[in-house]
Amino acid sequence: MKGFTHDQTPLPLPAVTSRSAIPAPAPRAIPAPIRWWRELAELIKFRLTLLVLLTTLVGYCIGSAHPIDGLGALHAVLGTALVAAAAAILNEVIERRQDAQMIRTQNRPIAAGRVDGSHAAAAAVACALAGVSYLALFANVLAGLVAAATLATYVCLYTPLKLISPWNTWVGAVSGALPPVIGYAGARNVLDGTALFLFAILFLWQMPHFFAIAWLYRNDYEKAGFRMLVVVDATGRKLTSQTVFFTALLFLASLWPMVAGTAALPYTIGAAILGLLFLWSAVRFHNKPNRTTARGLFFSSIAYLPLLLGLLVLFWR
Numbered sequence: 136m137k138g139f140t141h142d143q144t145p146l147p148l149p150a151v152t153s154r155s156a157i158p159a160p161a162p163r164a165i166p167a168p169i170r171w172w173r174e175l176a177e178l179i180k181f182r183l184t185l186l187v188l189l190t191t192l193v194g195y196c197i198g199s200a201h202p203i204d205g206l207g208a209l210h211a212v213l214g215t216a217l218v219a220a221a222a223a224i225l226n227e228v229i230e231r232r233q234d235a236q237m238i239r240t241q242n243r244p245i246a247a248g249r250v251d252g253s254h255a256a257a258a259a260v261a262c263a264l265a266g267v268s269y270l271a272l273f274a275n276v277l278a279g280l281v282a283a284a285t286l287a288t289y290v291c292l293y294t295p296l297k298l299i300s301p302w303n304t305w306v307g308a309v310s311g312a313l314p315p316v317i318g319y320a321g322a323r324n325v326l327d328g329t330a331l332f333l334f335a336i337l338f339l340w341q342m343p344h345f346f347a348i349a350w351l352y353r354n355d356y357e358k359a360g361f362r363m364l365v366v367v368d369a370t371g372r373k374l375t376s377q378t379v380f381f382t383a384l385l386f387l388a389s390l391w392p393m394v395a396g397t398a399a400l401p402y403t404i405g406a407a408i409l410g411l412l413f414l415w416s417a418v419r420f421h422n423k424p425n426r427t428t429a430r431g432l433f434f435s436s437i438a439y440l441p442l443l444l445g446l447l448v449l450f451w452r
């Protein structure tokens with residue numbers, strides 16, 4: 136890959152337009168391993184992928200009998216990690232032109248031309264095949280199939296649909312909701328009501344999560360030609376109403392274990408408190424949509440999910 140072999144320069148920095156007569160200090164060289172890691176982290180969307188893998192681990196823990204089989208969990212997470220990394224890279228290959236037009240993504244290795252798209256695609260396909268086979272061999276075939284379906288919905292449906300219809304977010308939310316199901320299938324080798332519950336939590340959570348982001352980056356999305364709801368809904372009313380609607384549904388769905396008797400009381404109390412705080416954040420965004428409330432909602436989403444999933448694992452029975 137171009138960026139991993141010849142490139143000795145630090146990653147491009149934003150242009151500095153200072154008129155000061157004092158010469159800027161020469162940029163300090165970044166050690167090669169750090170540079171490579173940064174490129175790889177951008178390629179595989181490291182932080183997003185990390186949370187995705189946490190949901191897989193949670194799915195495994197919920198599906199597994201006590202005590203949890205640590206090696207089994209490791210297999211499920213490793214296999215999913217390979218497929219998720221492949222998904223991120225293929226998305227960046229397909230969207231390299233759009234990514235290059237958006238401020239948020241223009242410095243991604245493929246969009247910026249530091250990594251060759253066809254080499255990256257070949258590596259991603261190898262990674263995807265390795266991940267699905269790994270899951271089929273070391274977890275079970277069902278987990279491998281769910282992972283393959285996650286990859287297919289993300290790369291073959293969601294990614295092209297972003298340029299066509301605002302329904303893309305629903306499709307993307309299906310991809311994002313499947314990783315805990317991979318973990319659950321890896322532990323149980325079946326898909327049942329609990330798998331559906333995990334899917335529903337992730338599906339609903341993604342709506343406020345993404346609508347907050349979409350609001351923050353709506354100019355970027357418009358510039359790149361993405362048909363997100365935030366771009367086609369000029370008033371923003373649909374987007375903010377849907378944000379509250381889905382967060383309220385998420386609140387209700389998160390209380391399902393109380394009704395089904397599958398989680399102890401501390402879970403219900405914790406889920407109710409977290410859900411109300413998240414809902415408050417969504418209502419604040421609805422009543423006054425601006426950068427502050429959108430950012431607040433984004434951070435609430437990032438805090439809510441691991442906390443809720445942590446409670447679920449701790450108090451599941």
Ligand code: HEM
Nearest residue numbers: 182183186187190239304307308311312341344345348437
């Ligand atoms: C419809 C589905 C989703 C869409 C469209 C979406 C989109 C995005 C975008 C555009 C960002 C970048 C925000 C920024 O750079 O400031 C982001 C950040 C993030 N997303 Fe999502 N996301 C979705 C689902 C998920 C899922 C399923 C997870 C994990 C379970 C997740 C976890 C994260 C995390 C941890 C971040 C912050 C990391 C970072 O800033 O790089 N997202 N999301």
Ligand SMILES: CC(C)=CCC/C(C)=C/CC/C(C)=C/COP(=O)(O)OP(=O)(O)O
Nearest residue numbers: 215218219222226282285286289307310311
């Ligand atoms: C096992 C497996 C395949 C796991 C992956 C699951 C997955 C793809 C989760 C993310 C869901 C999603 C739609 C993210 C946004 O992507 P985006 O392309 O809109 O984000 P971007 O604008 O930052 O590129």
